[in-house]
Amino acid sequence: MSAIVISGLSKTYLGNTRALDRVSLSVGQGEMVALIGASGSGKSTLIRHIAGLVCADKNASSCKICVDGAVVQEGGRISRNISATRTEIGVIFQQFNLVPRLSVLNNVLAGLLGKLPVLRGMLGLFHKHENQLAMQALQRVGIAHAARQRASTLSGGQQQRAAIARTLVQGAKVILADEPIASLDPASAKRVMGILSRINVEDGITVLVSLHQVEYARRYCKRTIAMRAGQVVFDGPSSELTTQF
Ligand code: ADP
Numbered sequence: 001m002s003a004i005v006i007s008g009l010s011k012t013y014l015g016n017t018r019a020l021d022r023v024s025l026s027v028g029q030g031e032m033v034a035l036i037g038a039s040g041s042g043k044s045t046l047i048r049h050i051a052g053l054v055c056a057d058k059n060a061s062s063c064k065i066c067v068d069g070a071v072v073q074e075g076g077r078i079s080r081n082i083s084a085t086r087t088e089i090g091v092i093f094q095q096f097n098l099v100p101r102l103s104v105l106n107n108v109l110a111g112l113l114g115k116l117p118v119l120r121g122m123l124g125l126f127h128k129h130e131n132q133l134a135m136q137a138l139q140r141v142g143i144a145h146a147a148r149q150r151a152s153t154l155s156g157g158q159q160q161r162a163a164i165a166r167t168l169v170q171g172a173k174v175i176l177a178d179e180p181i182a183s184l185d186p187a188s189a190k191r192v193m194g195i196l197s198r199i200n201v202e203d204g205i206t207v208l209v210s211l212h213q214v215e216y217a218r219r220y221c222k223r224t225i226a227m228r229a230g231q232v233v234f235d236g237p238s239s240e241l242t243t244q245f
């Protein structure tokens, strides 16, 4: 089955910027796919549509996006069942999106909030096994020792690894990573890509990762989708990527 299916997706922002132009693509379960393209080519807009954070053009009635068989949006409307689908989708951003004043552990536990009764979530009342789950996730990304530190005390690479741990605790089946290594030094970038690659292989989590550099796509992803001006201009084996997009 496909993890992500997009058909006829167009997005025009206010002010007439055509950010996406009839994009159709699918990503199979367990794939790790790179999304490549110059700044402004539409990568981030595409990822936010798949996550159900942005709505496609209303007049594009044929547009449909499904994740793991569930409709995220159709005909320019977000699905009514989006909250159930959202728990399946882990989103990782360039700027990590942790709560700086909270501990690393609590940031990772936040991955559970979509699944808990609202009050328990609000009060931060986590069971012992939930704490253990979060600690295991932190161990997998190599920052268990920093669990009690405030998130703001971590390096950028460590913060991004905490964000990955949060998606693991969430139980995401699909990870959408929007330029996750763009703010990192090369060593941290390799480490973050290595972790994404490992959870893709070991847990079978589907990964769609937007990247600036073709080198990382070639090294970590078998398949690359390249975008230019809101359109898919290449979709195939990363080894066949020749152009600098
Ligand atoms: P990328 O992630 O490849 O850099 P984006 O998806 O961020 O590309 O942007 C695609 C196009 O849409 C660009 O022209 C950008 O300026 C425009 N754009 C992105 N977000 C918005 C927004 N919220 N409002 C208006 N225009 C936007």
Ligand code: ADP
Residues within 6 Å of the ligand: 141, 142, 143, 145, 153, 154, 155, 156, 157, 158
């Ligand atoms: P780890 O070994 O915990 O997986 P790293 O390889 O990122 O993490 O970092 C190696 C060591 O350097 C760790 O002990 C970590 O706490 C420390 N460290 C890394 N970045 C910073 C930073 N920005 N400020 C303080 N200590 C850091």
